[in-house]
Each structure stands twice: as C-alpha cells, then as structure tokens.
Amino acid sequence: MNYIKLCGLLFFLGFLSGCFKDEGNYTYTELNPPQWIQDFSKTPEYISGWAGKGETMVFKGSRMFKWDTDSVTRAKEVRYEWKIAGVVIGDQLDMELPTDSVFQKLGLDAYTNSDAIWGTFTVIEKETGVSFPARLFVSIYSAFAPNDWFILSEDGNNTKFSAICRRIVTEQGKQKVVYVLKDNAYEEINGGKLPGKPVQLGMETARDISPSGACVVITDQVAYEVNIQNMEKVGEIKDQFLDGTPPNFMVSDLREKAPQTSGQESACTFVATVDGRVFYRVKSPNYLGGQYLSEPYVIDDRGYKITKFGHSKYGGVIPCYDEKNRRVVMATTWRDGGSFQGDNPPIWRTRMVPAKTHYGAPVSGFPEGTEVLYLTEKNHISWGYGGPKLLFTVYYNDPTMDNRTLVGDFSFSTQSETIFRTTFERWFYLPVRLDASSVFLVSANNRPSLNYNEKAMYRDFYTVGDKLYYLQRSTSYIESADQRKFMTFNATFPSKITALAYAFYQTDQIFVGCEDGSIYCYDINNIENPRLLFQKKLNGKISVVKQIGWHTSNHDWY
Secondary structure (H helix, E strand, O other): OHHHHHHHHHHHHHHHHHHHOOOOOOOOOOOOOOEEOOOOOOOOEEEEEEOOOOOEEEEEHHHOEEOOOOHHHHHHOEEEEEEEOOEEEEOOOEEEEEHHHHHHHHOOOOOOOOOOEEEEEEEEEOOOOOEEEEEEEEEEEOOOOOOOEEEEEEEOOEEEEEEEEEEEEEEOOEEEEEEEEEOOHHHHHHOOOEEOOEEEEEEEOOOOOOOOOEEEEEEOOOEEEEEOOOOOEEEEHHHOEOOOOOOOOOEEEEEEEOOOOOOOOOOEEEEEEOOOOEEEEEOOOOOOOOOEOOOOOOOOOOOOOOOOEOEOEOOOOEEEEEOOOOEEEEEEEEEEOOOOOOOOOOEEEEEEEEOOOOOOOOOOOOOOOOEEEEEEEEOOOOOOOEOOEEEEEEEEEOOOOOOOOEEEEEEEEOOOOEEEOOOOOOEEEOOOOOOOOOOEEOOOOOOOOOHHHHHHHOEEEEEEOOEEEEEEOOOOOOOOHHHOEEEEOOOOOOOOEEEEEEOOOOOOEEEEEEOOOEEEEEEOOOOOOOEEEEEEEOOOOEEEEEEOOOOOOOOEOO
16 A cells, blocks of 8 residues: 555655656746726726716726836837727727717616726737736716706796806815806797796606606796706697696695605695695606696695695605695605505595694684795704604794794604694794795704704795795703804805705705806805805896705605
8 A cells, every 4th residue: 555655645646746847838028017096996997977968978097007118119019998898899999989879889777877887997918919908887877867966047038047066176186076057948848938937946756758857847838847967848738638638727836745766655746826726736756647636635625725835855744835724744655555464555645734733823714914925844852753743834924922033842753643742842033034036044953963964954944035044953852042152154155145045965065146247156064164166147037946866764855
C-alpha cells in the first residue's frame, strides 16, 4: 500500500515538473488600461436626461478617465461603446443625444424617473479586443418629472400653463441644480390656448393616464384633464359623465380622495360646480372605468351649496364648507364588503357627512354672515390623534365677534363619522382681519421624523396684500396664548401675493407667486433667514402653484 502511494506521489511531482517546464508559443501583451478617476464598479457614473422637445442627454467619457502614456496616440488605438440595458446607443468618446431618441432606442414603455437602469461605458483596444468597462447608472425622466412646479397664471382672458423644471447639470466637472422656466408650455405642446381665467389645478393619481397621474386645469370656462408627464390634454371633465353632461355644468373645484393603498383601494374624485353642486366618480383599484354620475350628490333634505374643497393629506378626508347651511361637511369613501374571508369583493362608496354638533368653532352651524376663508386638515397637536381621530382647522370671520379673523380647531372621527372633543383643540384670534383675497399655506403631513416636516406641522402661512406672515404654534399639546407667535416672513415682494405652495415632500421650500407675475422660491430650513433659491417672472398674475411628485398617505395632497 505504501508502495502504491509512493508511486502516485512521484507521478504527481513529475506532472508538476512538466508544467513548470512548459515553454509553449505564447505572446504576452502589456496592458495599458485607462486610469479611471474613481472605482465605477462601486460608484457608477450617473447620467440623467429629461424627455421633450430640445432635451438632450450628455455622455462624456473623457471626464471618466485619463491615460498614463501619450493620450493622443493611445486614443487612436481604442474605440468606445456606450451600452444601456444591453442596447448599444453610441460609439463616441463624448456625445450628446436627444433624450427621446435614447428612450426609443432602449424600447422602454415607461420613464425610469427616480429609478434607474444599469449601463456601461467601455474602452476597447482595437488590436486585441481587450475591453475596460465602467458602470453607469442612467435615469430618463418624463418631460415634467417629480420636483417640478406647475404654474397657472393669467394671460389676458386666457390661462397660461407653465412649469419650472428642476434640472441637474454638470459645470466644470461638478453637478449643480438649476431651475428652468418653461413659459406657456401647455400652448406650445398642445397648439392651443386655455380659454378662461385660471381658477384651480386639481391633482389626480390617474395611473390610467400616466404613471405620474394627471391634473385638471380649471378655468372660469373649462376643465381640461392633462397628462402630468407630458402636459398633453387628454380630455374634458364635462365629457366624462355616465349619462351626459349635467345642465349648467361649470367646474369651480376638484378634489381627489386618493387611494391610500395602491391596487386595493379606489380613487374617488369630487367635483364642485359654480352653483354649488357636487358630482363624483369612483374608479376601480386598477383605474379602469369610473365615469362621473350625472346626478349630483345628495347629503340630506336640507340641501347644500359647496363650491370649493379644503386641504387634506393624500388619501385623507376632505373638509368642505356648505355655504347654504353654514356648516362643515366631510367628504370621504368607505369600503363595503371584502373585510373577511368569503366576503364578496369590496366596493368603495362615497360619503359626505355634515357636522351635527360642535365644540368651540361652530362647525355645525356658523352665525349668519360668517365668511369661511380656509378649511384644512392639521397635525399640530401631539397627543390624542392618530388612526381614525383627525384634527382640522378653520379660518373664518364671524360678524358677531371681534373684527379679527378667528382660528378654530375641531376633531373628526372617521370611525363614528362625528365631531368629537379632546379638550386640546384651540380657538383664538389672529392679530389681523383677513379676507377672501388672503392666501393660506399649511401642512397636515404626518412625517415628524423629518425635521423639516415637523417644523411645518406647527406653522401656518397667510397673506395680507404683499406681506407674508406665519403663525408659529407651540409644539406642546397644551398651548397658552403667550406660546403662540405671529411672525413676519423675512422677505419683501413687489406686489400682492396671490399664490403659495410647499415643496410637499419635505416642506423645506416655499414658493411665492405675485400679482405682477413675479415668482420666488425660498429654502426655509432656517425660517428666520430664508434663502432665495430662484426667482422668475411671467407676464400675468400667478394664480396657482403646485409641485408634482410621488405621494404617500403621510404627505400633503395639494
């Protein structure tokens, strides 16, 4: 046995010796690889582009590497290849391509937006075929993408629909954010004007129209549904009724009760008319079907007049003011069936619940002559709310009380569908009297883990002429009068303020629009010393401003 092992060992050593003595015909070539400026396998080169006329994507390989030897000579010895998602899109060291052509070459059926796809930029030796790849991370955004701003402004007797687009550009090797004004973009894209003066811009999830949804441009003459991603008109609200357009139909406001759970809950859209009727539609969870019912909603035998909707979170209960009965009405949806195993599939139904009692602010019946200025969901009381218990605030002028605007909280339970009391609600005067021309901006966000959002929860903006003020609330669930501060925003404006908006995701930026067409955007991380991010100018009064982007049930739905 030992003899066999010894023979095997000697054979193995002989085999190794043969390998070491192999002097076959091999040709060795010294590699001269590009010296990458960073490890692209760990930190890929990021390239982004936006769709639309005149938009391009820049592919600049020259900034990604250098040569150890003579670069001119070496450049003649190699070729280049840009490949995205397995598709070769170019062979130049540096190139600039129309974004739309790149999108078509890749055969994509949707824009990546904030997501991205992998690619490579490869330097290939012509003689040997040896390749040196660097990884890419490529995003292709729709023409109008998350973080862009939509603007409605007056254009004589028509409406101008413009956008301010946030873009990332590279200057001197460094990336920076710039803001590009696309003045009157709607007319350029659709080839026609928007008739009538601007009234409102309603937002819809509408995944059947685009992955980013749709918006409804409301003027005093029309209500057009528009694709958010490309700003193309897709229809008119008046043509979306089951049994024909209702008589004397003129939209004054539109508000969607968005689905909080995608694919499981239906989106419900409420439409208010100039004469105070409310119509609605409910789409299926996959956004199929869903025409408006041609008969207006019936609340109770008292009738109603609702011409506009209040503010809420995405998918939240929508507060409304019934002008006829001087009461608050809560618009929402509820699920009928599907709660237990064996149930029929769930059906989502609408419900508009009038306030029947009140504590503090008289939301079940304001005094005659009351002027309700603003209704909103809120989140400034840190205890006693959450789940079915919601907090709301109303700004109003009461003719029977002091000649100043009142601010009153009220609480609503989605479980019992009633007004209830926690004893923490507040009711107080502003130091001024506001009117219908005042503009309000508040946040009901439920994201206190982010410092910016937590600050916004305790701050309400309001305007008087060309002055911007804010109410700074206490962060305590019990607030005394001396803890409440009325502050002046540290900036001046050239004319009356006519529009306000938040960057909704983090509420760390505020957008101010003015009567003379001036537009300002401020970073308000330090509210006492706001930092101007950009300033633009349109030719007419700024009426509505909203930022577009992805929402969750914890975000405001402006």
